[in-house]
Amino acid sequence: MTSFDRKPRRAPMPPPPPLAVDSLAFAIDQSAGLIEGVIEGKALTEMMTLARLTDLPRPVRGAILDLTYSTLREYGKGDAVLERLLSKPLPTRLHTILLVAIHRLAARPDTAHTVVDQAVTAIGSIAPGLRPVANGVLRNFLRQQATFGQTLAGHAASRYQHPDWWIQKLQKCLPDQWIAVLAAGNQHPPMSLRANLRQGTLDDASDRLHSAGIAHRVLDNGALLLDTPVPVDQIPDFFEGRYSVQDAGAQWAAQWLAPRPGDRVLDACAAPGGKSAHLLETADINLTALELDPVRARRIDDTLSRLGLKAEVLIGDSRDPDQWWDGQPFDRILADVPCSASGVARRHPDIKWLRRATDIAGFAAQQADILHALWRTLAPGGTMLYVTCSVFDEENSDQIARFCASHPDAKRVTIQGRMEHKLLPDAEHDGFYYALLEKAR
Numbered sequence: 365m366t367s368f369d370r371k372p373r374r375a376p377m378p379p380p381p382p383l384a385v386d387s388l389a390f391a392i393d394q395s396a397g398l399i400e401g402v403i404e405g406k407a408l409t410e411m412m413t414l415a416r417l418t419d420l421p422r423p424v425r426g427a428i429l430d431l432t433y434s435t436l437r438e439y440g441k442g443d444a445v446l447e448r449l450l451s452k453p454l455p456t457r458l459h460t461i462l463l464v465a466i467h468r469l470a471a472r473p474d475t476a477h478t479v480v481d482q483a484v485t486a487i488g489s490i491a492p493g494l495r496p497v498a499n500g501v502l503r504n505f506l507r508q509q510a511t512f513g514q515t516l517a518g519h520a521a522s523r524y525q526h527p528d529w530w531i532q533k534l535q536k537c538l539p540d541q542w543i544a545v546l547a548a549g550n551q552h553p554p555m556s557l558r559a560n561l562r563q564g565t566l567d568d569a570s571d572r573l574h575s576a577g578i579a580h581r582v583l584d585n586g587a588l589l590l591d592t593p594v595p596v597d598q599i600p601d602f603f604e605g606r607y608s609v610q611d612a613g614a615q616w617a618a619q620w621l622a623p624r625p626g627d628r629v630l631d632a633c634a635a636p637g638g639k640s641a642h643l644l645e646t647a648d649i650n651l652t653a654l655e656l657d658p659v660r661a662r663r664i665d666d667t668l669s670r671l672g673l674k675a676e677v678l679i680g681d682s683r684d685p686d687q688w689w690d691g692q693p694f695d696r697i698l699a700d701v702p703c704s705a706s707g708v709a710r711r712h713p714d715i716k717w718l719r720r721a722t723d724i725a726g727f728a729a730q731q732a733d734i735l736h737a738l739w740r741t742l743a744p745g746g747t748m749l750y751v752t753c754s755v756f757d758e759e760n761s762d763q764i765a766r767f768c769a770s771h772p773d774a775k776r777v778t779i780q781g782r783m784e785h786k787l788l789p790d791a792e793h794d795g796f797y798y799a800l801l802e803k804a805r
């Protein structure tokens with residue numbers, strides 16, 4: 365055979381050059397990678413650690429996070445739109461690149477040309493043969509964009525940006541407020557600070573913020589609600605422990621548990637230690653901070669050491685006091701239990717899409733086990749504050765009603781004249797639930 369008889373072979377295509385770190389294509393691709401992990405069932409925080417985002421320059425990291433959070437906040441709509449634009453499914457990474465690009469096209473129509481070009485470049489770096497498909501999908505989106513409002517009018521997940529089961533659950537538990545709660549769940553969260561009253565008065569803390577040009581309001585419980593979120597390195601004396609970042613809704617816990625000097629207090633689900641620290645700032649107490657997850661438990665130490673506070677930090681399961689309890693009853697217990705986090709979804713927009721309807725019963729069962737086990741460790745006459753950052757009744761009112769029905773020595777105590785406080789997420793605070801229980805003497 366001569367060389368003329370051989371079929372001509374095309375030289376293999378060189379691999380596409382890697383995406384430039386400072387390009388929009390890189391940010392879109394990295395953001396798509398994080399969202400891909402969420403779609404596969406991983407938490408966004410876990411994906412961020414795996415992606416080693418902290419190794420990237422700050423502006424690049426900021427661009428990736430901005431794209432990721434905003435795309436996830438509006439995932440219900442983006443996914444419904446993309447489903448209508450694709451004639452057949454694409455591999456997840458390519459699908460998510462298009463999802464991020466569609467979100468960006470809708471948010472920044474002035475930069476449409478660049479976004480299409482950069483998204484197609486990102487797709488081309490993975491699957492060069494699919495560049496024309498990506499280009500076609502994005503151009504179709506631009507052409508049809510105006511019609512999607514009408515096409516998707518009856519699509520609840522797209523309209524409210526929450527999964528259907530979540531919407532239905534809220535309609536049932538909050539028939540008059542569900543729309544406002546869903547809307548709040550899609551907004552950017554507010555930022556509040558807690559002043560460390562061991563280092564000065566609330567007035568001092570507020571004056572210092574004003575002097576640093578940080579506009580804010582002091583809320584009823586002393587939380588300092590900032591007009592605009594700021595990075596912590598701009599907060600005066602933050603690293604010296606004068607302030608902590610803590611949502612205003614979470615700042616009721618220490619006040620409502622109201623420990624007295626000398627009390628033995630248990631924070632039964634303590635990491636990262638925000639409420640433990642607040643309790644220690646409030647009164648001279650003997651605090652035990654218990655946490656199941658050893659990695660998260662280290663964060664309690666970090667929180668307390670920045671604030672110059674001390675507690676006994678234990679790693680253990682609050683459902684099994686024999687593991688960690690010395691038999692001395694506690695005067696006060698804070699049960700800030702693990703929950704669906706449905707009241708803080710705007711801070712973690714992955715939660716909305718990661719949770720399944722069936723998860724809620726699992727959380728409720730875990731919470732019931734924690735409450736039951738902790739009750740044994742509470743002194744007669746002592747009080748336990750039950751807290752969730754959920755807005756679902758199964759984890760809140762229903763849970764407490766069931767507990768009281770099965771524990772005749774538990775009495776509900778009013779807090780500021782009310783048997784329970786359902787804080788719904790709004791412009792001032794996240795969603796929380798509080799109920800106070802007293803053990804018969």
Ligand SMILES: C[S@@+](CC[C@H](N)C(=O)[O-])C[C@H]1O[C@@H](n2cnc3c(N)ncnc32)[C@H](O)[C@@H]1O
Binds near residue numbers: 633634635639656681
């Ligand atoms: C809502 S977070 C607590 C937030 C904390 N109180 C704060 O204000 O910073 C719930 C914590 O409970 C922990 N946890 C979950 N199950 C637990 C258990 N059975 N025993 C102890 N801690 C548990 C979780 O790892 C998580 O850190």
